[in-house]
Amino acid sequence: MSFARLISRIEGPQTLGRGPAFWGGFAVVLAAAYGYPLLADGYTVGNTAYFLTWTFMALGLCLIWGYGGVLSFGQTAFFGMAGYGYGVLTLNFGEAYGFTLLALVLAVAAAALLAVVLGYFLFFGRISGVFLGIVTLSVTLVFERFMAQTAGPEWRIGAARLNGFNGMSGMPPLTVPWFGGDIVLFPDVALYYVLLTLLLVVYLALRILVNSRFGNVLVAIRENPERAEMLGYDIRRYQLGAFVIGAALAGLSGVLYTSWGQYITPSSMGITAAALPIIWVAVGGRSDLTATLVGTLAILALFQALTIHGSQYALVVMGALLVVTVLAAPEGIVTALLKLPGRFGRRSAVRAITEAEG
């Protein structure tokens, strides 16, 4: 397969950004991202790695909500499921022989399985729109409340105590077996490179996915479910598929977050935590992967900068940002900025047409 054909599958009607200008800029940003640890100290790089752990959940939500039109407000349930799953597995079986990587896969699979079961009832019950949003949100809130009451010593899975409201801690970071000694991915430069590469792969894979036949059908369902169904597509399968992929990505974030900080608490699934991915994706621009990614990283940086002055104020600003975005830039702030050059051109074209007709 030639390079040009690969590019043609990454580009398409469902994603913004195409042509040499975009990919040139993309290469520059990527080179800067790979070169950045050379200029910064290990702590700052580890902190940036923290931002990257969240991006997978955001991209997953972008796929479900932006492309699929499915309001999944409970992504943090999958995040928590996988985070706790990783904790339980590694606390029981340790980190030797690369087991942490297997634990990652198993924990993500557990999140995906939860999504299959939940999604079966929702999509095959033809729940849509508003109800789907509040059922998924209820699931994560009840999951949080369940985990918060597991403080007693009887709540343990093997050697792993669930620890109630304080959450689990002490699980090992991701460890890659390597010749001449394991590479332990502490929040440092090595973890940053692993996460950045993983993000690059996931981003490009999702671009291929949304521009494939699957992605086109998914967008068709979002635009008009009845029409898509009349054209012979089983919309339930497509939506379930997107839901499971998005849940697996949220689970991936959950595992990466848990291994990054070596802890996970029930509050990472609560209503505030569940609102944050919605804010990243809505403010960035839910109907485009690139806009979501840029928006997520920008808002995470803004949030952390504000948190220095008090996390309560930061959350008020986040809420206000969400309200303002919905009112003033419903397609997202980053998307609006990305479309700005094109919009002027189209507007003058529209004006020319109306003047010609008038």
Place this chain on the structure above:
Amino acid sequence: MDVLGAVAASLFQFGDTFAFLVLSASGLAIIFGMMGVINLAHGEFIMCGAYVTVLASRAGLPLPAAILAGALAAGLAGMVVERLVVRHLYSRPLDTIVATWGISLIASQGTLILMGSTMQGVGTPLGSLEVGGYHYSGYRLVLIAVALALLLALYLFFNRTRFGVLARATIQVPHMAEALGVDTRRVYSLTFGLGAALAGLTGGLYAPTMTMVPTMGATFIVEAFVTVVVGGADVFLGTAPAAAVLGVVKAGLTAGYGQLFGQIGLLVAVIGFIRMLPKGISGFILRERA
């Protein structure tokens, strides 16, 4: 006597759960039925009502008046929110949910900043009474009566008053109601205010039984959500029967396995339930009729 006592205790348990579900859900259901919008700031309107009730009560107002003040305050807050945000989004109901979630964040965090992480509450009035060897909280019996009275009042309001008729006309065919001279914007605004006021009433009613924290609204929303999901878009044909069915499930599980499993069982029951009746009980009843 023992059997009678046990039956009475079960009935009380059921009535208590039923009242909690009806009161939690009615404000949410009215706004949903009217506009197809789920107000995610519902919990914060409940919190608002509870806080105002406690503040008014501590300032010397008798509790019933304080509860009404709480409902009024939440209703006014609801109308402000409608005017500033929700009104601009009627053509995009799904975006309204997201916007009200933002409002919910602002409200709960704003309360945390202004009022601190906890506030002294008021005690539960009316003590308890003993029947057949079981103790019952007098206040919870009052709550059951209030829930039933509220359902009756809402029924009369929507069926017997002029505003109720105009509101139902606006629900059914908005542009036709408008053509006949109904000020639909005012109807929407007042309905949203009514829904918020009912949330505030719920907060005020349960304030004496709860710890006053800015996130207290979250205690209600799961129950409110699932009741509206099961009930569908109609308060009388939906919310009330849904609360009755779910009340049995939850009260039974709570009696056997505790509060949390009552809630988990509730959610599982709901997910199974909507697999069979996606349009909720009211959708089922209305389709049977039609």
